[in-house]
Amino acid sequence: MGIKESSTNNENKKNMEHSCSEIYAVNLISGRWILSICYHLKQGKMRFSELKDKIPNITERMLTLQLKKMEQEDLISKTVYAEVPLKVEYELTEIAKKLIPVLDQLETWGKEHKNKKDNRPS
Template identity: 85%
Template sequence: MSIKESSTNNENKKTLESSCSEIYAVNLISGRWILSICYHLKHGKLRFFELKDRIHNISERMLTLQLKKMEQEELVAKKVYAEVPIRVEYELTEIGKKLIPVLDQLEIWGKEHKKIKKITDHK
């Protein structure tokens, strides 16, 4: 879903992003699929259908849109090889690779939170 450029919501988002780097960063990687794509690319280059096979339930269209967004934000690089059939690979850019320690910390935090939540849900 796209936010109308002149909407109050969009203005609020821009104001928050400009005043808070954490919010800016979270907005870059937010959404259902971007972190998952980063997670799979942290291990190295992957072709489109390799990514598609590893990310269950993502449609080809959604993967294409998310990769395009990530390219625009310079999180991933796309390399097209002049071969028949055409070969396209995606990999994290240098700035995208700097997300890897953040992903690792999010994984640790997520596991801890799930464990705590599971305990409190059973009370």
């Protein structure tokens, strides 16, 4: 369920995005699935079924919705090949490929934070 376009919360979000590039960027890639899709596409082009196999907990409908959203936001490009059966590949756009070092840093930071938290005395 999304935020209503006219809500105060949505207005605050838009104002924050306008004044702060970091918040804009985080809002663009936030959500349960977008980072995961980016993570898998950083390896290169993938077909829908390959992405679905790599992200087993996502439904086909949710993957379709997320891919459409990412395409609208210029995070991925979709190439449709005129073959039978139809072949469709997704890949990160050039601007999204610039996220790869950030994703790598997030992965490193996440591992460090998780290890520190897991090894903390109770």
